[in-house]
Amino acid sequence: MVLITRKIEFSASHLYHNPKLSAEENRRIFGKCNNPHGHGHNYTLEVTVAGEPDPVTGMVLDLKELKDILEREVMQRMDHRFLNYEVKELAGQIPTCENIARVIWQLLEPKIAQGKLHRVRLYESPELFADCYRNGTRKTG
Amino acid sequence: MSVEPKVELGRRYQFAASHRLHTEKLSEEENAHVFGKCNNPYGHGHNYVLEISVSGAVDPETGMIANLADLDAFVDREVLEVMDHRSLNEDVEAFRDVVPTTENLCREIFRRLKKFPKAKLERVRIQETTNNSFEYSGDDAEGKR
Numbered sequence: 001m002v003l004i005t006r007k008i009e010f011s012a013s014h015l016y017h018n019p020k021l022s023a024e025e026n027r028r029i030f031g032k033c034n035n036p037h038g039h040g041h042n043y044t045l046e047v048t049v050a051g052e053p054d055p056v057t058g059m060v061l062d063l064k065e066l067k068d069i070l071e072r073e074v075m076q077r078m079d080h081r082f083l084n085y086e087v088k089e090l091a092g093q094i095p096t097c098e099n100i101a102r103v104i105w106q107l108l109e110p111k112i113a114q115g116k117l118h119r120v121r122l123y124e125s126p127e128l129f130a131d132c133y134r135n136g137t138r139k140t141g
Numbered sequence: 142m143s144v145e146p147k148v149e150l151g152r153r154y155q156f157a158a159s160h161r162l163h164t165e166k167l168s169e170e171e172n173a174h175v176f177g178k179c180n181n182p183y184g185h186g187h188n189y190v191l192e193i194s195v196s197g198a199v200d201p202e203t204g205m206i207a208n209l210a211d212l213d214a215f216v217d218r219e220v221l222e223v224m225d226h227r228s229l230n231e232d233v234e235a236f237r238d239v240v241p242t243t244e245n246l247c248r249e250i251f252r253r254l255k256k257f258p259k260a261k262l263e264r265v266r267i268q269e270t271t272n273n274s275f276e277y278s279g280d281d282a283e284g285k286r
Binding site: 016018020021029030031093094095096097098099101102105106109120121126127128129130131132133134135 | 144145146147148149150151152153154194199201202203204205206208209210
């Protein structure tokens with residue numbers, strides 16, 4: 001099995017606020033991420049697909065196709081958007097790195113026709129990221 | 142809707158420390174042969190990059206596996222305060238009789254951080270330099286939770 005990874009970057013804004021909690025609790029739990037008008041990040045997304053290279057093309061999957069899927073599913077949905085208000089898949093969720101990565105996994109997983117989605121890694125900054133793996137097949141990748 | 146993935150939170154820290162690779166179990170010549178310039182008597186230092194991954198359920202109230210403030214405070218207390226701007230050989234008890242290679246450093250940091258009460262430690266990865274990195278995910282002897 002071979003792993004192939006494609007990286008993209010997008011910029012988006014968000015804020016952390018749970019309407020079920022008081023203003024004080026929101027502030028205590030989320031700190032400055034709770035500032036009411038939000039703030040932004042340059043997100044880096046690494047998408048890793050696992051599979052056997054096709055004997056004729058030598059490819060696990062056509063990278064152009066993966067690029068198109070990422071453009072359609074991630075860039076058009078999230079790039080230069082306010083994640084809380086403009087991404088319906090995140091409605092009602094706190095747009096943490098964990099939740100955004102999970103939504104991206106759920107968007108991409110059914111769309112990968114050749115090979116299998118192995119890992120989604122989303123960096124919010126170089127110091128903070130979330131990984132998603134297929135449940136039950138955690139591997140260092 | 143596809144199956145729920147397993148989610149991990151990754152966090153990166155930096156600390157600077159010195160070490161010397163030397164063991165009393167070998168002769169001076171053998172130490173010099175095995176460890177090369179890492180055996181120079183007064184030690185040397187690195188800017189270590191520590192990357193850790195923890196897993197757990199994403200709390201629907203907060204969207205988080207673990208609150209970063211809790212994780213940062215724990216890592217600060219267990220690792221950074223103990224090792225940053227220190228000599229690993231002289232200042233860290235675990236390396237009194239154990240060579241402070243980055244392999245062993247991974248194991249020591251894993252041992253310290255696996256006690257984090259709010260999520261499960263999956264992995265410790267340390268970059269000793271931009272060219273060398275080491276990973277440890279525990280093993281049965283480490284008693285993974």
